Amino acid sequence: MPIHDLIGIGFGPSNIALAIALEEQGDDKLDAFFIERQPSFAWHPHMLLDHAHMQISFLKDLVTPRNPGSRFTFLNYLHEKGRLQDFINLQTFFPSRHEFNDYLSWTASHFDDRCAYGEEVVEILPEMRGDEVDFLRVRSRDGDGRLHERLTRSLVIGVGGAPNVPTCFTDLRDDTRVFHSSHYLRDLARQDSPRRIAVIGAGQSAAEIFLDLHNRPGTEVDLITRTWAFKPSDDSPFVNEIFNPEYTDYVFNNPTGQRQALLEEYKSTNYSAPDLDLIQQIYDVFYQQKVTGNARHLFRRRHEVDQARASDEGIHLVVRNLEDGHTDEAAYDAVVLATGYQRDTHKSLLDPLADQLSDFAVDRHYRLFTPPHFKPVIFLQGCCEPTHGLSDTLLSILASRTEEITTALCASLRETARPVATEDDKRPLAFT
Ligand SMILES: Cc1cc2nc3c(=O)[nH]c(=O)nc-3n(C[C@H](O)[C@H](O)[C@H](O)COP(=O)(O)OP(=O)(O)OC[C@H]3O[C@@H](n4cnc5c(N)ncnc54)[C@H](O)[C@@H]3O)c2cc1C
CATH class of the missing domain: 3.50.50.60 (FAD/NAD(P)-binding domain)
Structure with missing residues (x-):
């Protein structure tokens, strides 16, 4: 050999x-x-x-x-x-x-x-x-x-x-109605005309997928985010310098505690931070719903999925309001996990x-x-x-x-x- x-x-x-x-x-x-x-x-x-x-x-x-x-x-x-x-x-x-x-x-x-x-x-x-x-x-x-x-x-x-799958979905790994954003186009095509779809996440992928589904007639999307607002990715010039090669030396040579603090400080350049123009488009979708009175999609901000189970009727999510602790249950034809990577x-x-x-x-x-x-x-x-x-x-x-x-x-x-x-x-x- x-x-x-x-x-x-x-x-x-x-x-x-x-x-x-x-x-x-x-x-x-x-x-x-x-x-x-x-x-x-x-x-x-x-x-x-x-x-x-x-x-x-x-x-x-x-x-x-x-x-x-x-x-x-x-x-x-x-x-x-x-x-x-x-x-x-x-x-x-x-x-x-x-x-x-x-x-x-x-x-x-x-x-x-x-x-x-x-x-x-x-x-x-x-x-x-x-x-x-x-x-x-x-x-x-x-x-x-x-x-x-x-x-x-x-x-x-x-x-x-590798797809990061929240623990409450691990038992549903084999259910084709639940899929990660990394397989979005493939797995969406495998669904049989899904109408009610939950999209979970507040990052670039969640934002792109929400708008993609919005442009598909017949879909109704619940956008579920732990955050209150979509915050845009910071790509301003001084912040962008953290992506220069010399900044890698700066990070590497910091003591461990400070390196973690640096990652936290600039997380908004990459994590849970869609591009501003996508955020504006999503805002416009919800604003137009107010104008027409047709509440096709729902923005479930400050909500977290506590439990997920499958039945013939759909994927049932128990969702908790992070402000008042109130929970409710809803059924979806498909659930997209735009929940990042490990x-x-x-x-x-x-x-x-x-x-x-x-x-x-x-x-x-x-x-x-x-x-x-x-x-x-x-x-x-x-x-x-x-x-x-x-x-x-x-x-x-x-x-x-x-x-x-x-x-x-x-x-x-x-x-x-x-x-x-x-x-x-x-x-x-x-x-x-
Ligand atoms: C939708 C999306 C858009 C993005 N857009 C940008 C962007 O605009 N700008 C930016 O800077 N970053 C972007 N990123 C970040 C992204 O991580 C990088 O762009 C880039 O893909 C990293 O390259 P990579 O080769 O390290 O990883 P990957 O692109 O993930 O490639 C890894 C490869 O390894 C293969 N592989 C995995 N496991 C095995 C195995 N066991 N055996 C053999 N092969 C294996 C995979 O099939 C894959 O082809 C984006 C990420 C996503 C998900």
């Missing part, structure tokens, strides 16, 4: 940016291979809603901040597709999500020979030689249930988020190695701490928000992060001396 220099798990924007950074790093080419669960590249395919736009400038594509001369820039993509002039005429920094997905697909297509699509990595095991962990064995399963195994000297995990999939994948991973502590270069007898190196992309800040789950720092990982990866593969980082660099990947 060949031994790869690197296996990347997941081939979303993070690991595509890494593939590009590795290709552009010069002569010292590594044998890098990627494994992606989806049958072909797609960027959040079930949230590719009409009218949805990027929440980040196209200049923060996969490469421009690192190498504006790269052939993988969004501008070069436009040029190759023959749309550069027309895009300029749009006078925007924010392409549609459809177009950005197409850009990402175009970049991914350059690496088709280095990516196995349609395989889900299920386990990572140590490959021992004597007392040493020499390599890692990566096990994946394809759509037909066949197991695949590959060996590697290093690993970069970039698997994105970022701990790496822990279950690495579970067989957990006792050697220093509680998943990472250094500044996103590398997990391992003991001296452990030779492979493991990097994390997109699950280091507690240590590296709010940009970690976003596109903003992909170009610089993958440059840092590439440098650290090449250095550690060349060196026998390890680790590159010292104990002083160690950060627990969770708040204590």
Whole structure:
């Protein structure tokens, strides 16, 4: 069995940016291979809603901040597709999500020979030689249930988020009438003309889904939010500096308590914070209901779902008013959970190695701490928000992060001396 220099798990924007950074790093080419669960590249395919736009400038594509001369820039993509002039005429920094997905697909297509699509990595095991962990064995399963195994000297995990499902819905996981926003378009299409729909959440996805359902005749939506008001995402220029690469140093070098405080302070840049124009559109929908007297949708602000159960009539939600504690029950044909993501999939994948991973502590270069007898190196992309800040789950720092990982990866593969980082660099990947 060949031994790869690197296996990347997941081939979303993070690991595509890494593939590009590795290709552009010069002569010292590594044998890098990627494994992606989806049958072909797609960027959040079930949230590719009409009218949805990027929440980040196209200049923060996969490469421009690192190498504006790269052939993988969004501008070069436009040029190759023959749309550069027309895009300029749009006078925007924010392409549609459809177009950005197409850009990402175009970049991914350059690496088709280095990516196995349609395989889900299920386990990572140590490959021992004597007392040493020499390599890692990566096990994946394809759509037909066949197991695949590959060996590697290093690993970069970039698997994105997993749906965050509130505990009161865990027993309804197999009920197709309850689905997470990450599967919205797919699972909505599977419903049989749903009329009454609950949308739970107050973030960008909840706002987009509410408006999408509003534009589908025959639907009546209850929008259930714990918050009193939708608060807009803060993308003002000074605040936006928290997404600059140098801010990652600032966050990482803060003592743990302060890092948590920094995340709290700027949470409104990314969490429970839709774009202002969506909030205005939603407000207008409810205002027009007052004008016409047709209360088609309901805004259940400051409400929380306490219980959920299924019957033939629908999904019954017991909803509590957080102001006065009063509860009531309503039945829905479908329930959409726009309740965000968890970022701990790496822990279950690495579970067989957990006792050697220093509680998943990472250094500044996103590398997990391992003991001296452990030779492979493991990097994390997109699950280091507690240590590296709010940009970690976003596109903003992909170009610089993958440059840092590439440098650290090449250095550690060349060196026998390890680790590159010292104990002083160690950060627990969770708040204590
Ligand atoms: C609807 C939506 C819109 C967004 N818009 C923006 C935006 O405008 N700007 C911004 O900065 N951020 C945005 N984000 C944040 C988003 O996290 C990033 O844009 C980006 O997708 C992160 O890339 P990633 O590669 O780290 O994760 P992902 O894009 O989630 O990619 C991870 C990949 O890993 C694969 N995978 C997962 N588990 C396995 C496994 N076990 N084996 C193999 N493959 C696996 C997945 O199939 C997926 O393709 C958005 C998020 C959502 C949900």
